[in-house]
Amino acid sequence: MELFDATGADRETATYDEPQARKGFFTDTTLCIGCKACEVACKEWNQLPSDGMTFTAQSYDNTGELNGTTWRHVAFVEELRNGKGGGDEQVLRAQAGRWLMESDVCKHCTHAACLDVCPTGSLIRTEFGTVVVQEDVCNGCGYCVPACPFGVIDKRQTDGHAGKCTLCYDRLTDGETPACAKACPTESIQFGDLDELRARADARLEKVRANAHFRDASLYLRGDDDGIGGGGAFFLLLDKPEVYGLPPDPVVTTRDLGAMWRVAGKAALALVGVTALAALGARK
Amino acid sequence: MTAQANGAASASYYGRPVVKPHVWTPMIPWYFWIGGMAGAASVQCVAARVRGEHDLAVVYKRAALAGAMTAPVLLIADLGVPARFMNMLRVFKPTSPMSVGSWILSAFGAAVTASTLAELLGWERTSRALEVVTASFGPGLTVYTAVLIADTATPVWHEAYDTLPFLFAASGVGGAGAIGSAFAPADQTAFARRLMIAGAFGVPIVGHLMEKRLGRFMAEPYRTGKAGSFRRVAEFLSLAGGAIGLLGGKNRTALRGAAVCVAASGVFERFAVSAAGTQSAKDPKYVVQPQRERVDEREPASVDT
Numbered sequence: 196m197e198l199f200d201a202t203g204a205d206r207e208t209a210t211y212d213e214p215q216a217r218k219g220f221f222t223d224t225t226l227c228i229g230c231k232a233c234e235v236a237c238k239e240w241n242q243l244p245s246d247g248m249t250f251t252a253q254s255y256d257n258t259g260e261l262n263g264t265t266w267r268h269v270a271f272v273e274e275l276r277n278g279k280g281g282g283d284e285q286v287l288r289a290q291a292g293r294w295l296m297e298s299d300v301c302k303h304c305t306h307a308a309c310l311d312v313c314p315t316g317s318l319i320r321t322e323f324g325t326v327v328v329q330e331d332v333c334n335g336c337g338y339c340v341p342a343c344p345f346g347v348i349d350k351r352q353t354d355g356h357a358g359k360c361t362l363c364y365d366r367l368t369d370g371e372t373p374a375c376a377k378a379c380p381t382e383s384i385q386f387g388d389l390d391e392l393r394a395r396a397d398a399r400l401e402k403v404r405a406n407a408h409f410r411d412a413s414l415y416l417r418g419d420d421d422g423i424g425g426g427g428a429f430f431l432l433l434d435k436p437e438v439y440g441l442p443p444d445p446v447v448t449t450r451d452l453g454a455m456w457r458v459a460g461k462a463a464l465a466l467v468g469v470t471a472l473a474a475l476g477a478r479k
Numbered sequence: 480m481t482a483q484a485n486g487a488a489s490a491s492y493y494g495r496p497v498v499k500p501h502v503w504t505p506m507i508p509w510y511f512w513i514g515g516m517a518g519a520a521s522v523q524c525v526a527a528r529v530r531g532e533h534d535l536a537v538v539y540k541r542a543a544l545a546g547a548m549t550a551p552v553l554l555i556a557d558l559g560v561p562a563r564f565m566n567m568l569r570v571f572k573p574t575s576p577m578s579v580g581s582w583i584l585s586a587f588g589a590a591v592t593a594s595t596l597a598e599l600l601g602w603e604r605t606s607r608a609l610e611v612v613t614a615s616f617g618p619g620l621t622v623y624t625a626v627l628i629a630d631t632a633t634p635v636w637h638e639a640y641d642t643l644p645f646l647f648a649a650s651g652v653g654g655a656g657a658i659g660s661a662f663a664p665a666d667q668t669a670f671a672r673r674l675m676i677a678g679a680f681g682v683p684i685v686g687h688l689m690e691k692r693l694g695r696f697m698a699e700p701y702r703t704g705k706a707g708s709f710r711r712v713a714e715f716l717s718l719a720g721g722a723i724g725l726l727g728g729k730n731r732t733a734l735r736g737a738a739v740c741v742a743a744s745g746v747f748e749r750f751a752v753s754a755a756g757t758q759s760a761k762d763p764k765y766v767v768q769p770q771r772e773r774v775d776e777r778e779p780a781s782v783d784t
Contacts, residue, residue, distance in 0.1 A: 202574055253493045260495060270492060312630060314578035315566040334566045335559015338577050341501040341631040341760065350502045355559025437767045440492030444770035448630050448637055449574055455626045455640045462625070462644035463618030466652055467522060469681075473673040474526040478666075 203424060204305040207320035217324030218367060219427035220376065221392040222298055224439075225403055225412070226383035229296035233267040234258060236378035240363065241266065244353055260440075261299055263351035263358035267375050270297045270439050297439045298384055300375070301326070301347045301360035302416055303427030304447065309339035309348050309359075311449040317357070324389070324427055325362040333357050344423065344445035362427070389427060393417055400431060409433055415441065422446030489771055491763040498632045500760035501753070506557040508749040510550055511624045514584065515651035516658065516745070517546025518620030521591065523655050525614040527670060528607065535659055535667040536610075542658045543613060544595055547588035554584075576627040583623055587616040621651035628756065634766055635693065635700045635759040636752075642689035643752070649685050650745040653678015653717070657738035657745075660724070665731055672728045679721030679741045682748055683714045696768070700759040701751070709751035716744035 200206060208214045237243065243264045251257050256271040272295040307326045310318040317333035320326060328348075333356035339348045340357070348359040363373035371377075376386035385392060396414055403412045412433050416426030422445050436443045491497075501507075524539035555564045568585060572578035594609030625647040629640035636643070652674050659671025690698040700706060720740030727733030759765040 251493070272492065308632065311574040312577065314570075314572060314575045314581060315563075316570040316572065317566070332563075332566060332569070333560065334563035336557075336567070336577060337502040337559065338575070338627075338631075340499050341628075341633045341636075341756070344498060344632040346497055346499040346632075349499060350559050357559075435490060435771075437490045437497070437763070437771065438492065440495055440497060440763075442497050442766055442770050444773045445632075448632055451637070451640060452574065452576075452626075452630055455576075455629050455644075458641050459622045459626045459644040462622045462648040465645065466519060466618045466621060466648040469652055469677055470519075470522050470526050470674065473670055473677065474530055476669065476673055478530070478532075478669055 200306075202307065202310050202320065204303075204307075204320060204324045204427070208322060208324045211322040213322065215322045215324075216388040216390070217427060218362060218387070219303060219324075219389040219392055219429070220300060220362070220373070221385045221387075221396050221429060221431070222300065223383050223385065223396070223399060223431045224295065224297040224433060225399075225409070225431060226381040227269070227296040227298055228381055228383075229255060229269055229271055229294070230380065231258075231269050232378040232380060233298050233375035233384055234265070234269060236374040237267045237360075238265075240366070240374035241361070243358075261301070261345075261347045261349070261359070263349035264353065266300065266358075266360040268299045270295075270299055272296070272434070272438055274434070274438075293433075295433055295439065297430065297432065298375070298379075299439070299441070300428050301362075302345055302423065302429070303360075303362060305419065305424030305427070306447040306449070307423070308342040308344060308447045308449055309357075311447070311452075312338045312342040314338060321364055321367075323362065323364070323367055325364065325367075326359075326427075327361045327364050328357050328359060330354075330356055330358075342448055344442055344447065360428075393429075396429065396431060403431065403433075411435075416445075422450070489764050489767040491767060494763065496761050497763045497766040498634075498760050500757040501628075501631070501633065503753070504557050505750070506553040508753045509746070510553040510557075511647070511749040511752075512650070512654060512746045513546045513553070514550050514624060515621045515647055515749075516654035516742075517543045517550070518587070518617040518622075519648075519651035519655035520546065520658060521587070521610070521614040521617035521620075523652075523659060523671070523674060524610055527659075527667075528610065530670060532663075532667040532670065535663040535671060538659055538662045538671075539655065540591070540595065540598075540610065542655065542662075543587075543591045543617070547584070547591050550584055551588070576623055576630050580620075580623040580627055583616050583619045587613060587620050590616065618648075622648050628752070631756075632766075633756040633760050634769070635697060636756045638693055638697050638769075639689050642685060642692055646682065646685045646689060646748070646752075649678050649681030650748050651678070653682060653741045654745040657720070657741040660728075661735050661738035668728075668734060672724055672734060675738060675741050676721050676724045676728075679717045679724065679737075679744070682717050682744065686710070686714070686748070697759075697765065700755040700762075700765065704754065704758050706751045706753075706755035706758055709747045709754060713744045713747035713751055716740045716747065720744060
């Protein structure tokens with residue numbers, strides 16, 4: 196068994212007395228109107244402080260990124276006809292250009308790097324298959340921050356510990372829908388059992404791709420066979436992932452941990468070997 | 480308009496980072512150096528005992544103790560919630576190099592402290608045995624930090640996982656050798672001097688090997704900006720210290736000068752690696768481009784746009 200399997204969603208949820216069906220988000224970006232109700236609902240429910248008033252002066256996106264106190268982020272991509280956009284040229288030529296909006300969130304990876312590297316056990320896999328920071332255990336070492344392949348989790352300036360989306364764990368335990376999905380006026384954010392969401396997404400993709408303008412549409416992190424074993428939160432995208440600021444082929448870093456320790460073992464042996472060789476030499 | 484990171488190379492979201500750069504303070508690169516030095520010093524301590532150079536062995540032992548005492552201070556100062564530092568030992572987690580490292584550092588610290596106490600009590604055999612115990616954790620202490628940073632999504636750290644441990648090992652050996660060379664009695668410097676020189680030349684050699692294996696594109700963050708400046712200083716100090724140690728090492732003052740150069744080069748090298756990681760995380764092209772190439776290789780159909 197590879198090391199990272201120990202913390203994978205399938206294995207960990209099985210350890211609960213009352214395992215639940217794995218829950219997740221299907222974010223259908225074709226329905227997003229960029230209203231940011233999800234951002235506001237998330238901030239309100241989770242009592243997350245403001246990040247201040249800043250203007251990116253780049254687009255209607257003034258939130259910028261996910262961080263320790265922003266757990267939903269609506270990306271706003273303008274693809275213009277003059278060829279400066281990152282989109283599909285043929286589609287753009289047929290259109291005046293287009294706006295792409297996507298509500299980004301923690302992916303709740305099947306193989307979650309943040310959870311793997313967390314040295315305190317603060318990051319856990321819940322009975323819903325989601326990944327949650329136990330804020331009273333986290334000591335703010337910051338290791339999860341560079342470990343996340345999506346740049347989601349961050350150390351909070353306010354109280355020093357790590358923070359990210361919990362898929363509204365408190366609401367789930369009461370059988371409620373997460374705040375963002377509840378607030379979404381267009382059902383761009385859909386919450387439910389992951390199996391059901393995946394089936395729904397497959398049907399939706401087929402429908403979307405039937406439209407010639409959207410033949411590049413794809414499901415992102417929908418499968419089990421990508422580098423993170425699939426996301427608990429996955430997306431229907433109309434352009435390449437990197438256009439939305441998402442990595443096109445994310446891999447959980449701990450997949451290579453065995454190989455890394457083997458290299459480290461060789462380096463440790465080399466250290467001992469060099470020292471021994473030097474010790475064999477003369478006294479002067 | 481989506482910003483193009485590097486000509487037509489790869490698309491990005493307004494040039495924003497895809498992954499987050501590490502949030503560690505300068506305490507951490509300092510710890511990487513001090514921990515690396517202490518680990519290597521513990522091994523050199525036992526080797527010096529075997530050679531019968533007991534004064535030199537004591538120098539190494541003090542270096543290991545000093546490192547083991549300083550390390551937790553640096554690490555705790557870096558925590559977001561320092562009062563919870565004991566949570567580091569709440570679990571033992573093989574999937575987390577930081578957890579494994581916390582246990583290595585704790586065991587190392589306990590062993591070298593116990594050995595020093597035994598020495599003060601005059602229990603020589605116990606003290607020597609505990610030096611061996613300390614040394615058994617030493618190499619791990621020196622190299623685990625390389626695994627720690629490689630086990631992230633930071634492009635130039637993860638991609639360099641096959642060379643970073645050797646870089647840290649070489650720098651650790653050089654650092655400990657430098658301490659030994661500087662503080663050993665005049666008639667016991669030969670062993671330490673050899674290791675100092677080995678480390679001094681080892682670091683730039685491994686560094687170049689690392690760049691070569693990373694390739695021109697992925698090595699850029701190590702060569703440019705703050706990281707590049709740090710590395711050039713580190714390399715200069717390394718080569719200067721190595722050369723002085725090699726040519727003028729019989730002269731005590733020259734040897735001490737060389738030791739300062741080599742020790743300082745190790746510090747600059749760790750800061751360079753830290754800065755390179757930040758640079759590679761901040762520019763989305765280092766994340767996107769290799770991943771895009773992987774995807775296009777798997778699905779050539781999607782290249783048509």
